[in-house]
Amino acid sequence: DAKTTQPTSMDCAEGRAANLPCNHSTISGNEYVYWYRQIHSQGPQYIIHGLKNNETNEMASLIITEDRKSSTLILPHATLRDTAVYYCIVQDSGSRLTFGEGTQLTVNP
Amino acid sequence: DAGVIQSPRHEVTEMGQEVTLRCKPISGHDYLFWYRQTMMRGLELLIYFNNNVPIDDSGMPEDRFSAKMPNASFSTLKIQPSEPRDSAVYFCASAQSLAKNIQYFGAGTRLSVL
Numbered sequence: 473d474a475k476t477t478q479p480t481s482m483d484c485a486e487g488r489a490a491n492l493p494c495n496h497s498t499i500s501g502n503e504y505v506y507w508y509r510q511i512h513s514q515g516p517q518y519i520i521h522g523l524k525n526n527e528t529n530e531m532a533s534l535i536i537t538e539d540r541k542s543s544t545l546i547l548p549h550a551t552l553r554d555t556a557v558y559y560c561i562v563q564d565s566g567s568r569l570t571f572g573e574g575t576q577l578t579v580n581p
Numbered sequence: 582d583a584g585v586i587q588s589p590r591h592e593v594t595e596m597g598q599e600v601t602l603r604c605k606p607i608s609g610h611d612y613l614f615w616y617r618q619t620m621m622r623g624l625e626l627l628i629y630f631n632n633n634v635p636i637d638d639s640g641m642p643e644d645r646f647s648a649k650m651p652n653a654s655f656s657t658l659k660i661q662p663s664e665p666r667d668s669a670v671y672f673c674a675s676a677q678s679l680a681k682n683i684q685y686f687g688a689g690t691r692l693s694v695l
Contacts, residue, residue, distance in 0.1 A: 504682070508684075514688060516624070516672070517686065518684060521681075521682070521683070566679040566682070567679070568629065568679075569626070570626070571624040
């Protein structure tokens with residue numbers, strides 16, 4: 473059974489915030505939420521990860537609900553170069569990453 | 582650092598031939614991963630190494646696939662003999678530790694077996 477559920481695709485206008493949701497209702501206490509993205513014809517790229525608290529870095533923000541059953545990746549000002557497949561992964565620290573199908577985000581001019 | 586370097590970027594070969602894919606991880610990274618990506622199966626982990634030692638090869642599809650890491654700066658994934666169904670993009674990634682699980686991926690090798 474899949475650990476995460478993501479929408480297949482989303483669209484966003486350039487310059488606007490892109491909010492990518494992820495459901496992980498069966499997450500356990502020691503599992504982290506990781507986000508990677510894959511731009512067409514490139515290897516996946518790490519974005520951000522978190523356990524309980526919200527996290528922010530130079531690329532994005534990660535908002536995790538208090539019950540940890542869902543999270544949202546926020547790209548504050550999406551650009552055309554952010555068009556990619558975004559993967560939400562739930563995994564124990566120290567375990568191999570398992571990539572699902574992800575969300576195809578298309579940023580439109 | 583130049584990042585994870587894979588070669589070749591593209592490989593076209595005929596069925597039955599031996600194929601060798603190469604990877605140079607980021608210096609100082611103790612973990613190296615080999616993935617395969619196809620439209621049908623998505624991104625799959627084939628094998629990973631810790632300090633040059635194979636830890637988990639449960640994703641290696643069959644005996645035709647083998648991977649080695651003779652030293653900390655080089656790894657190979659070999660397919661012998663190759664088959665058309667091996668056509669895919671093969672990625673190598675490296676990480677400092679599994680505790681953070683931040684993996685850095687190479688650009689991939691696109692393999693076509695005719």
